[in-house]
Amino acid sequence: MFAARLIEALGADAVKTAPEDLAVYAFDAYSQALLPSVVVLPSSTRDVAAAVKIANDCGEPIVARGAGTGLCGGAVPAKGGMVLSFARMNRILELDTRNRRARVQPGLVNLDLSRASQPSGLFYAPDPSSQKVCTIGGNCATNAGGPHCLSYGTTVNHVLGLELVDDAGEVFHTSIDDAGYDLTGALVGSEGTLAIICAADVRLMKLPEEVRVWVAAFRDVECASQTVSAIIAAGVVPTALEIMDEIIVKVVEASYQAGYPLDAGAVLLVEYAGFANDMNEYEAAIEKIASENGAISWRAARSQAERDALWAGRKGAAGATGRLAPNYYIQDVCVPRSKLPAALAAVGASARAHELTVGNVFHAGDGNLHPLLMYDKRDCKQVGAVIDAGNEILQACVDLGGTISGEHGIGYEKRDTLSLVFSTEDLAAMARVREVFDPKRVLNPEKIFPAGVSCGEVR
Ligand SMILES: Cc1cc2nc3c(=O)[nH]c(=O)nc-3n(C[C@H](O)[C@H](O)[C@H](O)COP(=O)(O)OP(=O)(O)OC[C@H]3O[C@@H](n4cnc5c(N)ncnc54)[C@H](O)[C@@H]3O)c2cc1C
Missing domain, CATH: 3.30.70.2190 (Alpha-Beta Plaits)
Structure with a gap:
């Protein structure tokens, strides 16, 4: 019934229900969840709005997905439902080089924007290390950083406005060019829990001399x-x-x-x-x-x-760590720069205590550590050791005055650790924002906040 209605509205080619199609959308770069009941590949904002309305009617959760390179389980369907994959909405809609801005669809691959801007002497500054594959929509949703955010800032500093579809399937826009609440700032980094991004206006920068x-x-x-x-x-x-x-x-x-x-x-x-x-x-x-x-x-x-x-x-x-072990777990934590040596010592101590190999590659200028713990996921003992070491590293960095994520986001992985850095009142304020945008929790449920937590319950 659900899939049939989607096919009627968007066409059979945009709706996938075969088990082998669904299986690949149960994963992102961090984890695996339930199979979605359907995968929809919209071609326009209108398609997204139609699909969201149908999902609502049928009581199905909605999970937006870019390239699935997220490292905190943000794009996995934790409660099943409809995955909206933006693979076909991957175009640059307008390259306004005179005003140094571009309007792009969410499925555009990050690096493609800089490549297209380069002949005009411009580039798109946020460059996560995954930029060859990750999408602008995913970057906006996670407020992605990257090696160059030390001087250029993170994605939020480069988004000028958004076109969105809300939880009920209505289209709305935000813009930092105009007065009023800065909803763009609130929506960037919201990990698909407040609205679905269908287009983004982004800043382009002049290539350095x-x-x-x-x-x-x-x-x-x-x-x-x-x-x-x-x-x-x-x-x-x-x-x-x-x-x-x-x-x-x-x-x-x-x-x-x-x-x-x-x-x-x-x-x-x-x-x-x-x-x-x-x-x-x-x-x-x-x-x-x-x-x-x-x-x-x-x-x-x-x-x-x-x-x-x-x-x-x-x-x-x-990716190169595949030479050392079949799997790696990458922790994403931040400490004040001066505490980097102490944080690295804690990483080393945890790895040794759990007999794990660890490699460190990190955005040192931001104090953003990425210890890579090597393991083999077929070995339950190693999986347990990696989880314990990851948690110890996170706690050690919080104890050093740091925070639980530098750039990868909260998603499914870290939803229970928000309380390490935010008070009950802080969390209640955030939950109230979610309540306004998505009172029925249909957008990416079980992410950022534990399921069922409303502002009253957080309190
Ligand atoms: C090797 C590697 C290196 C990485 N390096 C970095 C790095 O340097 N810096 C960094 O910040 N991250 C990095 N990441 C993490 C990841 O690439 C980023 O989080 C990226 O922004 C995710 O983009 P994506 O298109 O893959 O999104 P996905 O993984 O598909 O989705 C991520 C989140 O965004 C939501 N989302 C996606 N599209 C939309 C949309 N249109 N509307 C609303 N919500 C949406 C999803 O629901 C999910 O919550 C790295 C990952 C890997 C595997």
Whole structure:
């Protein structure tokens, strides 16, 4: 009945019900949930609105899905229902280079926007490491960050307005160009729980005059982390400051031959973008700080090809760990930059206590750690060890004054840990917002808040 009504409204080609089709939508990059009862591939906002209305009539939950690269179970159908996949709504609707903005559909792959803007001397700044596949809709829903958010900010700083479908299937718009409540700010990062994003107006930025990338090698991650704090404390803000430890550098080099030194305990990747005239001065200042903090070696990428290779290695680091174990669990936690050495020590201690191999690759400039715990999911003992170590790391970072997610979001994975950083009153305020947008909890249920929690219950 549900599928038949969807087929009638959107056409058979847009509605998938075969078990082998449904099976792939039970997963995202973090976890697996129930099979959806149907997968819908809309081609327009009107299709989305029609599908949401039918799902409502039939009492089915609605889960929006981009590329499924989310790392907190946000796109999995925790209660079954309808998955709305935006794979066919992947176009740039308008590239307004004169005003440096673009209107895009939610299924557009992140990197495709920068590629399309480049001939006009522009780019889209938010660049999660998954940018080759993840979508702008998913990025808006998770407020994605990435290596360059140190200087450019996260997705919310680049979204100018949204076209949305609400829980009842009505279309509405938000815009930061106009007065009134900043609903754009409220909806970016809402992980599909407040409304479905059907188009986004985003800011484009002018490509910098010059970009330089340097690699500094250190004895250990502590020295590399201290260097990061010292660089920022000196008033220099590079566009990216990324650290990889020895384990990660080895698998990255084996997979990508990116050009990282293999004789170091940790490697710091530094990028500075700006005016050509300033470059030598910044290079000298950053190199001096690295050397004062124990850099063993310092190398500048000499060409675009060398810069690209270094970035390809960094952004492919998580996948490269497939050389070490069949599975990895990536924790996403944030601490004040000065607490990075203590947080890394806690990561190492937890991994050792649970006899797990851990690799660290992280957005050091933001204090955003991503320990990768290696395991084999066919071994229940290892799964248990990874869960325990992940929780210990999270608690240790909160104890250091940090927070439970730097950029991946809350989703299904961390919905019970919000209370580590928010008071009952804080959570009640958030629950009231959800109550306004989605009183029946049809949009991505069981995400961010535990199921059934309303503002009254949070209190
Ligand atoms: C190797 C790897 C590296 C990564 N690196 C980074 C990184 O550097 N920075 C970072 O922030 N993240 C990173 N991620 C996590 C992930 O790529 C981001 O969270 C990304 O924004 C998810 O986009 P997606 O299109 O895959 O969304 P999905 O995983 O499909 O969905 C994510 C969430 O958004 C919701 N959603 C999707 N589309 C819509 C829509 N149209 N309307 C409403 N809600 C919607 C979903 O319901 C879900 O809650 C990485 C992931 C991997 C696997």
